[in-house]
Amino acid sequence: MDGTFSENDISHVVEADKAHIWHHLSQHKPYETTDPRIIVEGKGMRVWDQKGKEHLDAVSGGVWTVNVGYGRESIANAVRDQLIKLNYFAGSAGSIPGALFAEKLIEKMPGMSRVYYTNSGSEANEKAFKMVRQIAHKKFGGKKHKILYRDRDYHGTTIACLSAGGQDERGAQYGPFTPGFVRVPHCLEYRAFEQDGAPVENYGLWAADQIEAAILREGPDTVGSLCLEPVTAGGGVITPPSGYWERVQEICEKYGLLLHIDEVVCGVGRTGSWFGYQDYGVKPDMVTMAKGVASGYAAIACLVTNEGVFDSFKTNADDPLDYFRDISTFGGCTAGPAAALENIRIIEDENLLENTNQMGARMMDNLNALMEKHAVIGDVRGKGLFVGAELVQDRDSRVPTAEKQVTAVVADCMAQGVIIGMTNRSIPGYNNTLCFSPALIATADDIDRITDAVDGALGRVFG
Numbered sequence: 001m002d003g004t005f006s007e008n009d010i011s012h013v014v015e016a017d018k019a020h021i022w023h024h025l026s027q028h029k030p031y032e033t034t035d036p037r038i039i040v041e042g043k044g045m046r047v048w049d050q051k052g053k054e055h056l057d058a059v060s061g062g063v064w065t066v067n068v069g070y071g072r073e074s075i076a077n078a079v080r081d082q083l084i085k086l087n088y089f090a091g092s093a094g095s096i097p098g099a100l101f102a103e104k105l106i107e108k109m110p111g112m113s114r115v116y117y118t119n120s121g122s123e124a125n126e127k128a129f130k131m132v133r134q135i136a137h138k139k140f141g142g143k144k145h146k147i148l149y150r151d152r153d154y155h156g157t158t159i160a161c162l163s164a165g166g167q168d169e170r171g172a173q174y175g176p177f178t179p180g181f182v183r184v185p186h187c188l189e190y191r192a193f194e195q196d197g198a199p200v201e202n203y204g205l206w207a208a209d210q211i212e213a214a215i216l217r218e219g220p221d222t223v224g225s226l227c228l229e230p231v232t233a234g235g236g237v238i239t240p241p242s243g244y245w246e247r248v249q250e251i252c253e254k255y256g257l258l259l260h261i262d263e264v265v266c267g268v269g270r271t272g273s274w275f276g277y278q279d280y281g282v283k284p285d286m287v288t289m290a291k292g293v294a295s296g297y298a299a300i301a302c303l304v305t306n307e308g309v310f311d312s313f314k315t316n317a318d319d320p321l322d323y324f325r326d327i328s329t330f331g332g333c334t335a336g337p338a339a340a341l342e343n344i345r346i347i348e349d350e351n352l353l354e355n356t357n358q359m360g361a362r363m364m365d366n367l368n369a370l371m372e373k374h375a376v377i378g379d380v381r382g383k384g385l386f387v388g389a390e391l392v393q394d395r396d397s398r399v400p401t402a403e404k405q406v407t408a409v410v411a412d413c414m415a416q417g418v419i420i421g422m423t424n425r426s427i428p429g430y431n432n433t434l435c436f437s438p439a440l441i442a443t444a445d446d447i448d449r450i451t452d453a454v455d456g457a458l459g460r461v462f463g
Contacts (some may be wrong), residue, residue: 012048013038020328025424042070045439045446047419055414058178058438058450059421060292064233064265064386067292068346069439075342082338084332090332091117099428100335104344105304108274111283114310116303116324117331118135121264121290122156124301125227127262127285129160131305132225132409133180135258135312138322144224148214148257151186152235152427153228155262167235182218185210186232188391189241190379190398203328212251225258225286226251230276234426235264236433237388239381245280258285258309265386268292269440272357272384279383285309293340318352349353352440359442362382366451374458376401387436389454400432409434412457418450 015037022028023365024037033243038050046069047055060066068075082097089095102115113350118124129147136145149155151166162170163177166186171177185195187207192198199206228248232238252259259282266276273279275287286309290301313324347353360382366391367380378392391409393400406422421435434454438446 010038012072012276015091017128021152033332037167041384042066044071045442048071054417056418056446056449056453058436059419060437060439061296062419062436063291063294064270065291067269067295067440068343068350068352069295069441072295072297072342072346074346075127075339078338078342079298079335086334090326090329091327094336095332095334097334097341101341101344105302105421109287109304109369111309112287112304114305116305117336118301118303118328119299119330119333120156120301121262122158122161122289123289123328123331124156124215124264124290124303125161125164125260125262126158127303127326127328127389128225128227128288129164131286131303131309131313131324132258132260134324135309136224138312138315140224142262143222144219144256146180146182146223147205147260148182148184148223148226150184150228150232150240152188152232153186153230153262154234155227155233156264167407168428169425169431177265182214182223184214184226186238187244188232188238190235190381193398198440199336203245205247207241208244210249211248214254215251215255215257224255225253226262227262228258229240229264230280231261231271231383231386233386234423234435236390236423236427236430236436237386238381238382240280243434245277245282246342247281256441260284260288262284263287263289264291266383267439268343268352270384270386271443272360273289274353274355290332294336294344295339295343297328297338297343298335299333300340301331327405338358347440350441355442356384356456357442359438359447360387362444362447363387363436363451366447370451370455370458373455373463376458378463382436383438385436385438389434390435391432391434400430403431406432406434409454409457411459413453416456417455418453420450420454 017036018031039047041048046058047057093269100203133145149164153166155161155164158179162174163181165171189203192203261277261284263275285306287304292302314320369379376391378395379390381388391406393399393401410420410422422429423433
């Protein structure tokens with residue numbers, strides 16, 4: 001730390017925080033007798049709190065965001081320079097960084113062509129849902145409006161996004177929800193035995209076929225799109241089983257569904273490719289992204305479409321309702337694309353995709369080795385530096401470990417100075433997966449320290 005804040009300064013900051021800040025995902029009753037944690041500074045993969053304690057951040061800012069690490073002066077300088085020149089103009093006009101980043105982004109996404117700027121992942125997904133609904137009215141008399149989503153997937157915090165959310169604890173107490181969203185089963189092979197009719201062989205094909213079954217139940221002429229994460233994030237870090245995505249693509253083409261891939265977590269390097277869907281040969285119609293786009297240095301999110309979707313909104317210039325009648329106020333901020341351009345340059349110049357694959361393999365190997373030592377680890381899964389370890393009471397029955405014990409593991413790691421995550425307020429009875437998403441700059445020593453902390457925590461919590 002550079003000593004910018006004195007002890008007295010921090011004392012005032014803590015009191016101001018306790019008096020006025022409403023923290024995300026937090027029960028505030030404990031703050032009546034204890035202090036909230038204030039993160040004061042970050043550098044590389046380390047952050048420091050108000051007490052000067054150093055932590056190794058294995059969750060990239062808590063929610064899979066700071067992909068290129070903390071303290072990147074070149075991104076900060078790019079943002080500063082752009083803000084002085086032009087900080088904002090509504091997205092009804094263009095900007096230099098907006099045009100240049102869109103061009104750079106499309107280079108990474110063969111088959112896609114148009115970028116719609118927004119300010120959050122939730123908002124980007126809302127825009128996609130609105131496009132589906134407007135296309136339904138423009139082309140199908142409003143009938144082909146239903147949107148399929150998957151159990152355990154997550155697409156944001158707004159009411160419409162929660163309507164498309166497969167995590168029941170996230171949505172609890174926020175209904176009634178937006179109509180027209182239909183859930184399909186998850187594709188977690190480790191939990192296949194809990195799904196009626198799931199086979200041991202060719203599970204991926206079976207899981208995808210459940211999507212077709214839902215389409216047929218609803219009526220193919222009523223279903224407009226399918227929204228999926230390439231790798232399910234907060235629902236347990238679920239990597240798709242063999243054959244799943246190929247069959248999903250076939251089903252979408254067969255029934256004329258727009259395929260909407262939610263890359264808010266996976267996008268821009270997290271899985272070891274530019275986008276998670278590219279690991280599986282998927283050809284989407286719409287892709288949403290946010291967190292890693294600028295690594296948290298500026299607020300930016302994007303909805304990217306192919307030309308077919310774009311062309312749906314310019315068929316009749318004489319019709320005053322024929323275009324996408326939408327705006328995102330802060331989608332017009334220029335800081336986001338300026339930061340995102342520099343973010344991509346860093347990933348390219350430092351070969352961070354390659355590093356992500358190498359360090360992801362190391363983390364998987366380390367966690368698999370811990371399985372031999374700790375019977376509580378039932379399954380290890382992941383892609384790139386996006387890894388989960390599911391904890392169970394018994395490997396034969398696969399009964400989930402109690403959430404309080406999983407929380408205790410996370411807390412023990414925190415006490416060791418390593419920040420890890422877990423499925424949190426997501427799936428009732430299944431918040432039992434430890435989650436890891438270190439920055440793409442992680443070294444072998446970083447990975448080993450993370451898994452060493454887990455090793456120690458598991459030993460202390462479970463014996």
